Amino acid sequence: KDERMKWWREARFGMFIHWGVYAVPAGTHNGQRINRIGEWIMNRGKIPVADYKAYAKQFNPVKYDPDAWVKLAKDAGMKYIVITAKHHDGFALFDSKVTTWDMVDATPYGKDLIKPLAEACRKHGIKLGLYYSHAQDWVNPGGAAARKKASEGWANPDSARIDAYTETHSGHWDPAQTTKTMEQYINDIAVPQVREILMQYGDIAVLWWDTPTGMTDEFAEKFQPLLALRPNMITNDRLKRPNFPGDFKTPEQRIPDLSELDGKDWETCMTMNGTWGYKSYDDKWKSPETMIRNLVDIASKGGNYLLNVGPKADGEFPAESIDRLKTVGTWMKSNGEA
Ligand code: JFZ
Numbered sequence: 001k002d003e004r005m006k007w008w009r010e011a012r013f014g015m016f017i018h019w020g021v022y023a024v025p026a027g028t029h030n031g032q033r034i035n036r037i038g039e040w041i042m043n044r045g046k047i048p049v050a051d052y053k054a055y056a057k058q059f060n061p062v063k064y065d066p067d068a069w070v071k072l073a074k075d076a077g078m079k080y081i082v083i084t085a086k087h088h089d090g091f092a093l094f095d096s097k098v099t100t101w102d103m104v105d106a107t108p109y110g111k112d113l114i115k116p117l118a119e120a121c122r123k124h125g126i127k128l129g130l131y132y133s134h135a136q137d138w139v140n141p142g143g144a145a146a147r148k149k150a151s152e153g154w155a156n157p158d159s160a161r162i163d164a165y166t167e168t169h170s171g172h173w174d175p176a177q178t179t180k181t182m183e184q185y186i187n188d189i190a191v192p193q194v195r196e197i198l199m200q201y202g203d204i205a206v207l208w209w210d211t212p213t214g215m216t217d218e219f220a221e222k223f224q225p226l227l228a229l230r231p232n233m234i235t236n237d238r239l240k241r242p243n244f245p246g247d248f249k250t251p252e253q254r255i256p257d258l259s260e261l262d263g264k265d266w267e268t269c270m271t272m273n274g275t276w277g278y279k280s281y282d283d284k285w286k287s288p289e290t291m292i293r294n295l296v297d298i299a300s301k302g303g304n305y306l307l308n309v310g311p312k313a314d315g316e317f318p319a320e321s322i323d324r325l326k327t328v329g330t331w332m333k334s335n336g337e338a
Helices: 002-011 038-044 049-058 066-075 114-124 159-168 182-199 217-229 288-300 319-334
Strands: 013-017 080-086 127-132 206-209 267-270 304-309
Touching (some): 013 066, 066 114, 066 319
Parallel strands (some): 013 080, 127 206, 267 304
């Protein structure tokens, strides 16, 4: 394990990227602003599967320049990138053969987004990790859905009825989500897709599981053999809870106190503003000073800082994120770190 963890323990600083179909509505559905994090818009807004799928027809990132993304990360002193290969909306940024709910089949762009990023990372000596939402999937039937109230998402006149429905349908809001069992979803979508992302792009440094909603020991076991496909790869601690440590812990949006440290490896993931996925009107930006202080605090305690960018649907990073990455990079260079 020490051998596998070596580069990561020295890395200290990485870039998280939350990108997907949710960048199209960017926080607004049918003229209504939906509360909270942008990549949850489908769940918080209780958007029907068919309506959400329609957003993919507008996902056409013609300005996508993975080389520029990787250079921004590298110049900021980051050593690795973790991108959402599939988030809870079930949409695959890669070319998946087991579903048409992917970049190649469902969008006008029609090309795998992960492949050129993997190439750019290799070219610039940056490690690539993939985030995969293995349990929650709100579009591929049988995927889990965390229970969140529509009434907290927006002023929906129908929210009382919807909340009653999700209560009795384990968080789902559209009958199309439950035409298969979770076991079928794990067998037919999640396991094959994890195999795809581990095999299609050469070396994958990190596999980043998320939100083990509905995960059983039995489901978790189905993913275990896949890890052997990438013997050097490391994973986080979110495959299943409890009793699945993974290689590192993932405190979210917070930096642990010294008293909480227990000798285990850890990585704090954090947003630059108030959302992971792009929201056009989120303006709760942290200052570059805050980001540098966070990085120094985390590094001094032996952790890693995974700082998030939520690209727009056209393929560009928000200008505010670019500015901050550049300022952090200038500081890193003046301190001999980049
Ligand atoms: C999850 C996702 O639901 C979210 O959209 C984002 O991708 C984030 C990085 O991860 O949200 C979580 C997961 C774990 C905790 C909180 C939010 N947690 O452990 O406190």
